[in-house]
Amino acid sequence: MxxxxxxxxxxxxxxxxxxxxxxxxxxxxxxxxxxxxxxxxxxxxxxxxxxxxxxxxxxxxxxxxxxxxxxxxxxxxxxxxxxxxxxxxxxxxxxxxxxxxxxxxxxxxxxVPGILRPGIAAYVPTGEKGYNLLLDVGLNSDCKPEVLVQYALLGSLYAQFIFGIEKPRVGLLNIGAEPEKGNLLTKQTHELMRASTDFNFIGNVEGGEVISNQRTDVIVCDGFVGNVVLKEAEALYVLTRERGIKDPVLDRFNFENYGGTPVLGVxxxxxxxxxxxxxxAINQMIHQTANVIRTQLCDKFKRAFANG
Amino acid sequence: MxxxxxxxxxxxxxxxxxxxxxxxxxxxxxxxxxxxxxxxxxxxxxxxxxxxxxxxxxxxxxxxxxxxxxxxxxxxxxxxxxxxxxxxxxxxxxxxxxxxxxxxxxxxxxxVPGILRPGIAAYVPTGEKGYNLLLDVGLNSDCKPEVLVQYALLGSLYAQFIFGIEKPRVGLLNIGAEPEKGNLLTKQTHELMRASTDFNFIGNVEGGEVISNQRTDVIVCDGFVGNVVLKEAEALYVLTRERGIKDPVLDRFNFENYGGTPVLGVxxxxxxxxxxxxxxAINQMIHQTANVIRTQLCDKFKRAFANG
CATH class of the missing domain: 3.40.718.10 (Isopropylmalate Dehydrogenase)
Structure with missing residues (x-):
């Protein structure tokens, strides 16, 4: 209903x-x-x-x-x-x-035991194929570095089992490519991510790369930034529709292609x-839900976080 | 050079x-x-x-x-x-x-005496005409609510004297339209902005509205969020160029149209x-600089903040 x-x-x-x-x-x-x-x-x-x-x-x-x-x-x-x-x-x-x-x-x-805060993720297309899994997109608008590090692993597991990518590349959304750039949150998070062996951290990515880069599979940010970025990408699609533009790359920004927003870490x-x-969109969402069930993704989360 | x-x-x-x-x-x-x-x-x-x-x-x-x-x-x-x-x-x-x-x-x-932190602003086009002045777009990545409130006044004065808008409409970039939505920063900022009589606060605006809404002239956010949002909008333009799309509304996202990024509050x-x-772009920047000089914008800042 x-x-x-x-x-x-x-x-x-x-x-x-x-x-x-x-x-x-x-x-x-x-x-x-x-x-x-x-x-x-x-x-x-x-x-x-x-x-x-x-x-x-x-x-x-x-x-x-x-x-x-x-x-x-x-x-x-x-x-x-x-x-x-x-x-x-x-x-x-x-x-x-x-x-x-x-x-x-x-x-x-x-x-899931060991997970500080579950997150929600969205697909953002990048070019002719592929997409970035962006998280969090609005569940936790104030995040600690440790929460973002967990998002990196959650997103990485999702990309591994749902996208079928062996070693998903994880980026941290930031305001500069260099490790020392950022706000207090992303500077600390960058250090923690670089030190982690739980996922394949490739470094900082900038705002434009969310919709354009082919060098990440997962992009991590706090829920405030993620929500703003996602809504801007959605508005981009609306704008091209309003202008009567039909283009296979821009059409990929139609959220209906991707189903819904998975809650990760529950x-x-x-x-x-x-x-x-x-x-x-409902059809895609059923497909997506079936995939998350079949791949036993929640069990992967439980196992990954079982050791704290 | x-x-x-x-x-x-x-x-x-x-x-x-x-x-x-x-x-x-x-x-x-x-x-x-x-x-x-x-x-x-x-x-x-x-x-x-x-x-x-x-x-x-x-x-x-x-x-x-x-x-x-x-x-x-x-x-x-x-x-x-x-x-x-x-x-x-x-x-x-x-x-x-x-x-x-x-x-x-x-x-x-x-x-300028009384200003906690200067900010930098960018123009983001909205539809066939008009734009939002977005600030801060990267100078201060960690902001206190009082700094964002000052940005509202700085942006409002810029829009008043440079755009010639009598009572510029100021929005707060947020993750929901309702006053109680947001992260810790935007919730506190919303309350302070609503209580201020120094500018025309119209409430929260969401991420998509940065590039689409016609109901604001100025949008305030911290420098981290503003930088990410601006770079995403720039990537949007690059994407449409790469796709060979020529459209008068999308062409307005070419930053060359606007000159540079003014430093506000110095x-x-x-x-x-x-x-x-x-x-x-250099020509536009000369034009913009001449306008800021001629309108004596810095004097307006000094007067506005003279009383604390």
């Missing part, structure tokens, strides 16, 4: 996903059965092809996140996260209220979708 | 400036007379149309900024700033070593040019 175009976009998305889903994958829909059935009818799909968990309540964009999760006990977010916590499902994705998703994640799924796969997710 | 294409680009720039300069404006060139004369010859211009202060030394991009200013006493930067401090010239612009420019500015020109006009400034 989540997102600006729900439940229409969600049903469109799962019908697209039906094309590629194999027999080992189950898509479970959380929402009001009647509302979902009406969309399936409209789109000529069969609701019986999917499991539906009937939920009578909806957490909308105006609800207070933390309160809503605990009071709207029969909402698709609350029930879905309960099922995820209980192991009835293996991953949860939604384009619904981001704050409620995060409240449910932190309250019911919880951080005990089960959670993917947060853009509020304005369309059916195409 | 400053910049990657000096002195050729500088001479090209002053020859372009000659077209519009009036009898009340003097352009004084600091540099090696022979090197300048050779460029004038090459371009078919007359060096005698300009005043030349012969300098035998050059601070290049590899020099240590602070050291170079004090040891290369006959460099164009050191001599130029001495003349500015002595009132022999009214403003100084260069595309040379930025660190040396700032060292000379802080050492010889100094901050006792005399200083404009820092991009290292890769071309003749066209």
């Amino acid at each position: 989540g997102g600006d175009f729900a439940p229409a976009a969600v049903v469109e998305g799962v019908l697209l996903a039906k094309e590629w889903i194999d027999a080992n994958t189950r898509v479970v829909l959380y929402g009001h059965r009647d509302a979902l059935a009406a969309e399936f009818d409209r789109l000529g799909g069969r609701i019986d092809d999917f499991e539906v968990v009937h939920c009578t309540e909806v957490i909308d964009m105006h609800d207070h996140p933390v309160k809503a999760v605990s009071t709207k006990t029969d909402s698709s977010i609350t029930v879905g996260f309960q099922h995820l916590a209980q192991g009835k499902i293996d991953g949860y994705a939604s384009a619904g209220n981001t704050g409620a998703m995060m409240a449910a994640t932190m309250g019911m799924i919880k951080a 005990n089960a796969p959670v993917i947060i979708g853009h509020g304005i997710s369309t059916g195409r | 400053g910049g990657d294409f000096a002195p050729a680009a500088v001479v090209e720039g002053v020859l372009l400036a000659k077209e519009w300069i009036d009898a009340n404006t003097r352009v004084v060139l600091y540099g090696h007379r022979d090197a300048l004369a050779a460029e004038f010859d090459r371009l078919g211009g007359r060096i005698d149309d300009f005043e030349v202060v012969h300098c035998t030394e050059v601070i290049d991009m590899h020099d240590h900024p602070v050291k170079a200013v004090s040891t290369k006493t006959d460099s164009s930067i050191t001599v130029g700033f001495q003349h500015l401090a002595q009132g022999k010239i009214d403003g100084y612009a260069s595309a040379g070593n930025t660190g040396a420019m700032m060292a000379a500015t802080m050492g010889m020109i100094k901050a 006792n005399a006009p200083v404009i820092i040019g991009h290292g890769i400034s071309t003749g066209r």
